[in-house]
Amino acid sequence: MKTRSELTSIPMNSTYQDGLCTEVAVVGAGAAGLYSAWRLVTDGGLPGSQVQLFEMDDRIGGRLESVVLPGMDVVGELGGMRYMSSQAIVATLIEQVFSHALESVPFPMGDNAHLFAFLRKQYLRADAWKRAQARGDRQLTRYMLSEADIGYSADQLFNKVVYEVLTADPWFNARYADKVKHYGAYDYTFELTAEDWSRIKPQLRYCFAGPYQDALVNELGFWNMLKDRVGQEGYNYLADAGGYYSNTINWNAAEALPYMVGDLSNAGTEYKTIAGGYDGLAYALADAYLAEPGGCIWRENQLLGFTRSSKPGYRYTLHFLNRPGRAPWAVHANSVVLAMPRRALELLAQDSFFFRNEELQRNLAAVIPEPAYKILMGFEQPWWQQSFGAQSGHSITDLPLRQCYYFGTDPSNSHSLLLGSYNDMRATPFWQVLARHPEPFKPRATALVAPAQLEGLQNMQASQRMVNEVMKELRELHGSGVSIPDPYVTWFKDWSADPYGGGYHAWQAGYAVDRVMPFMRKPDRAEAIHIVGEAYSDQQGWVEGAFCVAERMLEEHYGLRRPLWLDPRYHLGY
Incomplete structure (x- = not known):
């Protein structure tokens, strides 16, 4: 290797x-x-x-851009981070063709019991919906959802919408009804192959009374469709609690359906990455x-x-x-x-x-x-492990920060890496102004990082004003019971800049x-x-x-x- x-x-x-x-x-x-x-x-x-x-x-x-911040043997991902086993070309290249050079390792998503969802100033653990459902209760939020949608996590509500749109179309039911299932109050399964989806997407029609009745789904925007199914307040809930604004923009609804149930709304999806950087x-x-x-x-x-x-x-x-x-x-x-x-x-x-x-x-x-920003931060201690037991995974908020990922700790010392903000679409203009501020964050030496190790990193730093705002939002996301120190180094990436135009x-x-x-x-x-x-x-x-x-x-x-x-x-x- x-x-x-x-x-x-x-x-x-x-x-x-x-x-x-x-x-x-x-x-x-x-x-x-x-x-x-x-x-x-x-x-x-x-x-x-x-x-x-x-x-x-x-x-x-x-x-794809993997970086290592000084003082730790932990890889940070500024770009693409992971793959799924079902993605045959990537998986086979990593695990077979180039196995002499690359090592596939799990991309841990953490334990939801130790992760946060901070939405409309309501503090929840990420497993709150699952725990409520196990008790026979419905987790309430500060979103005024329709009665039929209360108690669903964002992932579950995405699945519900996809299931209902598919099974409302007689054409779909005549061909694929046995490949989608609804069982229990909140659970759905989709066993549609990529070939199935390729046939479904151009043909599927929106078979609900209203302004889009009988329209081809690929003529609709995903926002159009979500609002029609769960209302604007339900749409806001999905946009906020789903973590990525890019998923709920008004993009092609037919393309959105397999994307959501094949990846981001599927709690059972197994992610992998490459040891040493994707x-x-x-x-x-x-x-x-x-x-x-x-x-x-x-x-x-x-x-x-x-x-x-x-x-x-x-x-x-x-x-x-x-x-x-x-x-x-x-x-x-x-x-x-x-x-x-x-x-x-x-x-x-x-x-x-x-x-x-x-x-x-x-x-x-x-x-x-789709514009996207990432801000990596190095800390002297893994405060997320010490304060609330998170080893990995991510927390979500409707603050402009949107998501933070707990990437890991150097096995030989305590220096640790956090993806302090992973934001996209309508959150990016908020950070764009802060990114332009001329005063850069000044990396500082630690007991394990000499000043010489920080040389050459100045152009990678976020602005001091941006770091100040990220830290303010991190502290609000995690609540007053969590003490969060300042980072000793950062690394900022704006994927909306030329020649990329966006992260995806x-x-x-x-x-x-x-x-x-x-x-x-x-x-x-x-x-x-x-x-x-x-x-x-x-x-x-x-x-x-x-x-x-x-x-x-x-x-x-x-x-x-x-x-x-x-x-x-x-x-x-x-």
Whole structure:
């Protein structure tokens, strides 16, 4: 098993070579780009020299970024954190293909008895609903829910809505009624496969009297649907108590249904991650790609746009800016893989032959970039363990803080890591103003951290004003009975900044996702230009979504066969 230092020590090239020629140019060294480059050189019959990978940042991984704060051997996740065993590409890569380098470990979600839900100034433990139901009672909150919805936790109420929408449609019942069940007062099960959902989402109708009667569910926004089912107050409860505002924005309701019951509302879901940091998957892919002679990751080289090539034997010329030298340079290629999210695509020159396409412009707008902030904090003591027995997991609030994750304690000392705030969507403008304040938080030495260890971290710090507000909200979330010290170091990440535009994406209502997804993989039938990544997938917010889109594109347009390590029956989406 490789150490994190060994895994991340990969050779990359920050220079440039004007006039470079390659068969395939892969732009973006995030999950989809790394996967595409690796598959093309290992299974696509191309030497490394004919598959070149370009990245504008000084690191790889895209929205996977694992960091270690000084003074502790605990990994913090600024980006993607985890995967599910059902996500076959991610799981198989980690647990089989790269098992020599990566170690899969549980991503603990903690014991709800030791976690908090602080909503409308009401203090609850996260297991309050379960305990009340075991007593035959209904947990009351300060949300004026409909009588039929009182006593449901947010997870249970999400499940109830999905169940009712599905089973109200006669078309669904005629085909899938035996795959969904309601038992007991609050419990629902969904045994629908990914293939089932792919058939259901374009067909499902909203069969309730009212303004949306008989509408296709994919024409409705999720907020529209939730308000119609549980009222605006019920919607507010789900938005607040669910932890993520992004889940309840007015995105495509048909896409929201499997997302909610397949992940965030399923209390039985088993999460895993990688020992040493989840971005280890990106580095394992990079290492495997670079093992092929001629493979190269051109870091700190920003794609500005591309044109038709005047060089004989090549179709496209890609125009890059080498950021260290501020030097423009050109690459010639016969096919291009744009492994980039919506905002990064919009930053490319839009006056090219490729982007002068009304259908492409319309479909680029089919997804909503969802802003997200994370603030990691290092503490000298694990105050959450000492005060209320939490070992891991997260607490939720309707304060702008939204969520905090108790990440862990160094096994050799007491220094501990907290994700002090994980907020998104409408909470982000609150923090945006504080993030701009010019006075940064000043990391301080501890008994275990010398001043020299803190050098070079100043650009990663949140502003002092932001830290002050986070600490105020953490103390309010946990109540006066919990004494919370100040952190000695922070690490702040704004995923809404260019070129990402957001931490994750969501499909707009009214788009036929089953048609847009294949279109984006090859927007112009006459061109060898492809768009891949999490943004235009049907597993948005997950690395698996990026991999599925990339794999489908490689099989469809580069003629690659399904790898032997991946079940040929595994569903890759539309």
